[in-house]
Amino acid sequence: MSKGENPFWVKVIGDQVFWLGMNKHTDEVPNGSKWCHVGHRSIKGNLIYFNWSYIPVGKDQMYGAITIKIINSSTMKVIENSGNFGKSKWQWVSKKKNFNELKANN
Numbered sequence: 001m002s003k004g005e006n007p008f009w010v011k012v013i014g015d016q017v018f019w020l021g022m023n024k025h026t027d028e029v030p031n032g033s034k035w036c037h038v039g040h041r042s043i044k045g046n047l048i049y050f051n052w053s054y055i056p057v058g059k060d061q062m063y064g065a066i067t068i069k070i071i072n073s074s075t076m077k078v079i080e081n082s083g084n085f086g087k088s089k090w091q092w093v094s095k096k097k098n099f100n101e102l103k104a105n106n
Contacts, residue, residue, distance in 0.1 A: 007031070008090055017043050019050060022058065035060040046070040052083070 008021040019039040022032035039052035046069060053063035064083020068076045074092040081087060 012043060015042050015044070017041060017048050017050065019052070032057050034058055035062075037062075039066075048076070 006021060006024045008019065011018045017040065020037070021039075022036040023029060023034040025031045036055050036058035037052050038055055039050040041049045041051050043049075048068040048070065050066045050068065051064075052066060054060050062083045064081065066078050066082070067080040068090075069079045070076050076090045078087045078089075
């Protein structure tokens with residue numbers, strides 16, 4: 001989850017990192033309908049370098065590149081960004097959640 005409680009999923013395969021993030025579900029806005037982003041690139045030491053882009057399921061049309069610092073085993077922080085991503089902090093709350101669990105917990 002990001003600081004704003006938006007869900008993110010990250011998968012690491014070797015030095016490659018894949019990512020999906022979206023706006024959280026509220027009574028007014030379903031998961032991912034406001035914004036939904038995907039990213040891919042690499043991890044080097046405690047830094048993750050992402051190229052990211054919106055996907056058409058969300059309304060925004062942003063894209064760019066970000067660098068994320070791994071702070072510890074459950075916390076990461078965006079330290080450089082382009083495309084108006086913002087310097088958010090992400091906290092792992094569980095190893096795996098599916099979409100139904102996200103809606104049920106809000």
